Amino acid sequence: MLRVLALVAFLVPATASAESAPTVQAQLSFRDFIHGVVDKLESWNDTAIPDLSVLTTEPVERTESSGYGWREDPVRRRGQRFHAGADFRADPGTPVLAAGNGVVVFAKRWAGYGNVVFIDHGGGVITRYAHMRKIETKVGAAVTAGTRIGQVGSTGRTTGPHLHFEVRLDGRPVDPNTALAIAELAREKPELAHIASFALSPDLQRSAKDLQDRKNRRELLGRPERRGAPKRQRALW
Numbered sequence: 001m002l003r004v005l006a007l008v009a010f011l012v013p014a015t016a017s018a019e020s021a022p023t024v025q026a027q028l029s030f031r032d033f034i035h036g037v038v039d040k041l042e043s044w045n046d047t048a049i050p051d052l053s054v055l056t057t058e059p060v061e062r063t064e065s066s067g068y069g070w071r072e073d074p075v076r077r078r079g080q081r082f083h084a085g086a087d088f089r090a091d092p093g094t095p096v097l098a099a100g101n102g103v104v105v106f107a108k109r110w111a112g113y114g115n116v117v118f119i120d121h122g123g124g125v126i127t128r129y130a131h132m133r134k135i136e137t138k139v140g141a142a143v144t145a146g147t148r149i150g151q152v153g154s155t156g157r158t159t160g161p162h163l164h165f166e167v168r169l170d171g172r173p174v175d176p177n178t179a180l181a182i183a184e185l186a187r188e189k190p191e192l193a194h195i196a197s198f199a200l201s202p203d204l205q206r207s208a209k210d211l212q213d214r215k216n217r218r219e220l221l222g223r224p225e226r227r228g229a230p231k232r233q234r235a236l237w
């Protein structure tokens, strides 16, 4: 909370005596607004967010990733299924890298994950790397950020080669892309990262929708110009 207050103080500079009454009022209502937002954020965030700054490295270099949240089951093609990680598209054999310093706590074939490695980074932060063609590390190994731990593949429940990457905070999955972004912020601007980390609060993370999913895209982003518009009169001739 102290960090939040420090940030608010930084955002709202002290009022100079020469300023007019309307300016002072505007500043006051802005401070009240910020105060309300912070209170709301704090009330959502009954779980402390672990320090993510240990995560420094993308698990697959130079590739697009996406996919955290509710989406249509990509294997069965019907029904909703929660996707607990981000998918990094890459060719089979592409090196998979440790996202941060840590110790390998799991490394074998496991159900839908296929060949999967878990790295414990300490402080409640664990990363998972799934569907690998080959595991190139073992349980107990200490790894540094960027250490090669395996190769991209399509073992387990997949529709094609990619790395399924998860970030788990005290056991619960969060959006890895948000987590990596907050990790970077935590190294550069810790006060801002504290505010941003509310995005990882359990309620928001549980209800996240994968925006890559066609159905979600239609619902959330699709064709706003038609929403609520009266039905077009059809010409019948």
Ligand SMILES: [Zn+2]
Pocket: 067, 083, 085, 086, 087, 163, 164, 165
């Ligand atoms: Zn996945």
